[in-house]
Structure formats: structure tokens, C-alpha cells
Amino acid sequence: MALWLAWGLGVLGLATYLWAKIEGGDRRVFLPGETTSGHHQIEAACDACHAGPFAGRDAMQQKCEGCHLAALDEARDSHPQSKFTDPRNADRTALLDARYCVTCHVEHRTERTHALGLTIPEDFCVLCHKDIAVERPTHEGLAFDTCGSSGCHNFHDNRSLYEDFLLRHAAAPDLLEGSALPARNFASVARLLSAYPREEFPLSRLSAADADAPAALAVDTQLLEDWSGTAHAATGVNCTACHSGGGTWMDRPDYVVCATCHANESTGFIEGRHGMRLDAARLGMSLPPMTPAEARLPMLPDAPGDAVDCGSCHGSHRFDTTFAAVDACLGCHADDHSRAYVGSPHHELLERSRAGLLPAGSAVTCATCHMPRTELAYDYGAYVHVLVDHNQSRNLRPNDKMLRSVCLECHGLGFSIDALADRASIDSNFRGRPGLHVESIDFALERRRAVDAERGRIGEGE
Amino acid sequence: MKSRKALLRRIALATTAIALPLAVVADTGDEPLFSPKQLADMLHLVMESDRTVYTRVIVNRLTLQDKVITASEHFEDDHALALPAQMFRFGSEMVASKTDDFSYSLQSLWAVNRQNMPRTEIEMQGLTYISENPGERFYGEEELGGVKYFTAIYPDIAVAPACISCHNEHPDSPRRDFELNEVMGGVVVRIPLSE
Secondary structure, eight states, rough: OOOHHHHHHHHHHHHHHHHHHHTHHHHHGGSSSSOOOTTTGTEEEEEEEHTTTTOHHHHHHHHHHHHHHHHHHHHHHOOHHHHSGGGGHHHHHHHTTTGGGGGTSSSSSGGGBBBBOSSTTTTTTTHHHHHHHHHOGGGGOOOOOGTTTTTTTOOOTTTSSSSSHHHHHHTOBOOOTTOOOOOOHHHHHHOOTTTSSSSSSSSSOGGGGGGGOTTOOOOOOOHHHHHTTHHHHHHTOHHHHHGGGSSSSSSSOHHHHHHHHHHHHHHHHHHHTTTGGOOHHHSSSOOOOGGGGGGGSOOOOOOOSSSOOHHHHHOOSSSOOHHIIIHHHHHOOSSSHTTTTTTTTHHHHHHHHHOOOTTOOOOOOOOHHHHHEEEEETTTTTEEEEOOOOOOOTSSSGGGGHHHHHHGGOOOOOHHHHHHOOOHHTTTSSOOOOOOOOHHHHHHHHHHHHHHHHHHHTTOOO | HHHHHHHHHHHHHHGGGGSSSOOOOOSSOOSSSSSSHHHHHHHHHHHHHHHHHIIIIIIIIIIIIIOOOOTTHHHHHHBBOOOOHHHHHHHHHHHHHHHSSSSSEEEEEEEEEEEEEOSSHHHHHHHHHHHHTOOEEEEEEEEEEEEEEEEEEEEEESSHHHHHHHHHHHHOOOOOOOOOTOEEEEEEEEESSOO
């Protein structure tokens, strides 16, 4: 009898514990295995991917697409779903059912997860392209696991790797002289942006005397001085604009407040790895913000323990963008690449730029590559908003996605492909020339010469 | 989409494929309005007309007559017009993302992209037939992935000099002697006859 009672109480206790976890607790107790580096931040939000209990594969696919489809469309996906729903490819779909993301990217399977979160054998390209050497003799004898090597091919995004692009950039030098990034121009275009709340925050210069913090609040004079030197004070953004959203004073405004004026930056932030936990609408639940301590990438032991928010990098009342673009990153990240930045050729550009020895836009910071400048055209190009893409995941993996958005601003394609393919070069933060060479451009040139030669022969009557 | 599916299911039940009489049946009860062949012919008529209009009114006029812009395979990088074949493919992909009630594609025995060469027996038969019999169409049935399809293949004609110059000069083109008004390939329309 006592045994039965103990068993019953045990079952009841376990059920209560699990139910508590389901209802708002830490659901990670249910994880069937370690999540990948791209999803571990949100692993407690099961429904973000699973769409609820027993939702099925189609519902999960919709969840994948909810977060990733826009990027695939932007990349002009080389293998869109429509290729695999086409009846004529039914035999291929039977081999590789790429109508579903999870065919290639299964979560919680650490033991068989390799680069890019792939969980299928690395010879998957061969399923459809095994005869590639027939039309591309340069590919004869290449190993089955080299198709997706950096600088060769990507399953989804080949915008920087297609043959004519390689040919077009074949003769580019390693370094393009006179390169400079476009200047951010939010202050000058804010009056044109329909989403900017200019009636609420008129675009006029404010001084410390105009500060509208509640009289009862003891505001530090240094803080006021800092604020009066910011773009906020220069464009009419007073204390209550940020601290009094909804009428209640907040000491630490969150990213939602920032989004009032900086919608694009905020969207990028919550789409990227720093802020993805904060997208409650997409996740279906609220999660606490990421902290450096929870990151899987190497972090400094004394990295700030605070939640990652806009203020983590931008400060509260001193908007030093160089700090945000370098010092803030290096205040947490401690991987080889980050640690090697100071003293690297890119860092040297920053130092020379700071010293006024280079034109504006010449510095290369962490953000230059990982949060690149992007241009949004309005009214069919009547005006252009130059801003920083705060989604650092957008060009991170595979790394040749950086070619277009970053590297080619200053370097030739061949040099850039080699550099991104060379792990040692990346780890040293690109000190010296890349230590290996990718043959993509060579292959394209060789094929073009072969085609031209064949045409020459035909032209001569052979 | 569901009503369209129901319509096609009724078509499938009432059809023994291409032998179905072509007469239009009154829109009463559960009788199908059109046979798969008629449906395919009508879909193709829209595709062919749109494609021809884009080629003549947009591409030819602006690139050859007015010379204000070029048309390019890499139209985004080149800030150019998309090629007519690309416009056709984009439409086909958009349709595929919205319905599985029918599908269509542009294929050829001499496709620039090898993925657009015939892959099924019917495709090979049909593309060969329309190439050897100018002006003719080809109809058949096939089973793909466990689903039975009514498949129609229509000739795709070189309607403009740009069609043949592009294909004859493209490095990946397996054939370089196309002539104006020649059959360059075929539009393949598929309608499922079973779930």
C-alpha cells in the first residue's frame, strides 16, 4: 500500500513538474537534443518552430518560412521550393525532398549536424548533379564534398558565385583604390520618411535647458551634457521621447522605444542573434533577452552580464558609433578573429581614419563587415536612406554571402573568395595574403576559353 | 483553391484522359465545364499571349527600336529587362507557390540550362514531336510521383531575332543554328488527374 502511495505521489509530482514547465516554465527540459548554433537562443520557445503539439510537417515548414523565406527570396534562392513541387522532378524529390527545410536541416541532432546546420550526408549535390563534369570538364574528379566549399557553390545563394559574375570580376585587383563606405544619413532623410514621427518629435535643435525630464527627477548634469551633444538633441528628441513611452517614465527604455524612430534598425536587431529572443510575436512567447554568458561563441570572462539591448552597444546618452562598431563588440567577443582585430590591416584603417589621415568612410570596423551599410530607396530612388543593417546573421553563413554586401566594396572578387575560404586568414583577421586559392574564377575563365576556341573552330569551317 | 480542386477532381473522375470529348458541357450539377485538354489549351493561350506581348511590346520595342535599355539574363546586376524566358519562368514559379492544380514550364531539347531538357518520357516524345512537326501540339498522360497527369506540350517559336541570337551565342547553348520562326522548345502544361 505504501509503495502504491509513493508511486502515485511520484507520478503526480512529475506530472506537476512537467506541467509547470509547459505552462510558462523553462521548457528546455523537453529538448530532445542540443539545438544548433542558429536556434539555441530561442530553444525554450518550442512553438516557434514546432507550431504547437502534433502540428505536423507542413505547419513546421510554415514556421521555418516565417523566419527564413524573406532572406531566401532576397538571395534569389537557387533551389526554391517550386523546383521540388514540379511534377517533372518527382523522382528527384523522392531522393531529396527539399520542399521541406527539415529534410536537410534537422534540429536537435548534434551527432550528425555539420556546417550550416546540415544533417544530411554531404554528397547530396550528387543526387541531381552527378554528371556535372559532362558540361563542366573543369569539375572532373572533384570530391563530392567540395561542391559547397567557400567560394564555389551554395545551395541557396549564388549571387556572388555565378559564372558570369566570376568572369566579370576576374581581372579585379586585390585592393580597389579609393574605396569608402556611404555615410549614414538618417538625420537628413528623417523628414522624408513617412514612418518617422516628426509631428510628435519636431526636427529642431534642443539644448540642455530644453530637457523635459520630470522636475522631481535628479538628472545628472554630465548626462544632460552628453545628451545635448547627441543627434537626438540636434533633431528634437527630448528626454520624454525615449523615457516616457505611454506616459510612464522608464529609466531604461527598451528596443521597442528605439523602434519608434529606428524601425529598420530595430527589425534587424530582433532578426539577428543579438535580439532574436525579443521577437515575442514571432516566437509565440516572451523570452528573456540574450546575455553574453549564454552565448556559445567564445566571450571574455569579464564580458558584461547585462541583457543585450540597443543600449548595450550604443550607450544611453553618448552615441559614439565607433564605440558601437568596435569597442562594444570587443567588450564581449573573444574568438580568434575578434581578438586579432586590433593590429590588423582593417584596424589600421580605423586608426588612420581617426587620425584624420583618410577620407570619411575609410575605416573598417567590426560593424563594417558584420553589420554593413545598406541603402533603402524610396519613391523609386528619389531619396535613399543609408543605414546600418543590425541583423548580423544576414551575411554570416555561408561566409561568401559577405562578398557582395561587404568585401567587394574594397577588394577584388578573387582575393575576397580566397580570404573567406582560408580559416587561418579569418582567424588572423586577414593579416597578409590568403594562404590558399579557390579555383572558381580559374574554372570560369578556362571554360570561357574553351567555348571561344570551339566557336573559333566552327567559324573557320570545322 | 479548394473549389478549383473539386472541379479538377470531377474532371478526373469524368475523364478517361485525352479521349474525352471536347464538347463543352453545360454548367449544371457536377458536370465538368472543360476537359483537361481544353483547360490546358486555354492556360497555354494566356501564357503564349502574355509572353508574346512582353517580347514584342516591352523587350523588342525598348531594346531594339528605342534602344533605351538592354535585356539580360542577369537583369538585376545589369539593370536591364528580364528575358522573356525568365519572365515566363518567374510566372511559373509564382503559380507553383500558390497552387498544385496545374503546373507549367519551358523546356527544350537544346535548353541553355540542362535542367530544362526533357526529363520524362512524355517530355522527350512531345518535344521531339513538336520539333519535327511544326505547328503541331502534343498531348499525353503520364504518372509522376504516384500522381497521374494530363500533359500537353506546345511549340515555343522563335518570334524575334533576339531569341535566336541569344540562344545561338550563349556559351551553354548546345545548339547554335536556330532560325527565325523555328521551334526552339516547348511549353509543358500539366494537370493532375488524380490526388
